Amino acid sequence: MTTSQDVAGQLPQDPVAPALTKPTPPHLDPHVPPQERHVMMCDRQELLLSWAGLVAALLVTAALIAVSTVVILAGHGWEGTVIASVDVVGLAAVFIASGRRGGPNPSADTAQ
Known part of the structure; x- marks a missing residue:
C-alpha cells in the first residue's frame, strides 16, 4: 500500500501541459x-483604432442609405440618389485608403 510519505515531493512534469498553456x-x-x-503596443492600438474607424464609416453609410431611401420614397428621387451615391463613393474611398496604408506603420516603409 502507498503512503503519503512515498509520494511526498515534486510531481513528475507532464510533457503535454506546457503545450496546453496559453502563450504570453x-x-x-x-x-x-x-x-x-x-x-508593439502602439502598433496594436493603431490597428484597433483603424478597425474602429472602418466600422464607424460602415455604420454612417448604412444610416445615410436609410435616409436616402426615405428621401426617395418621399418623392425626391434625384436628391436621394445624390445622397446615396456620394455616401457610397465616400465609403469606397475610406476602404481604398485604408487598404493602401500597407500595415500598421506606413511611415516606416517610406522613411528608407
Missing part, C-alpha cells in the same frame, strides 16, 4: 525590451 503575448513578455514593447 509578445507585448506582455518580460524578456522583450521596454522600447520594443512600447512599439
Whole structure:
C-alpha cells in the first residue's frame, strides 16, 4: 500500500501541459525590451483604432442609405440618389485608403 510519505515531493512534469498553456503575448513578455514593447503596443492600438474607424464609416453609410431611401420614397428621387451615391463613393474611398496604408506603420516603409 502507498503512503503519503512515498509520494511526498515534486510531481513528475507532464510533457503535454506546457503545450496546453496559453502563450504570453509578445507585448506582455518580460524578456522583450521596454522600447520594443512600447512599439508593439502602439502598433496594436493603431490597428484597433483603424478597425474602429472602418466600422464607424460602415455604420454612417448604412444610416445615410436609410435616409436616402426615405428621401426617395418621399418623392425626391434625384436628391436621394445624390445622397446615396456620394455616401457610397465616400465609403469606397475610406476602404481604398485604408487598404493602401500597407500595415500598421506606413511611415516606416517610406522613411528608407
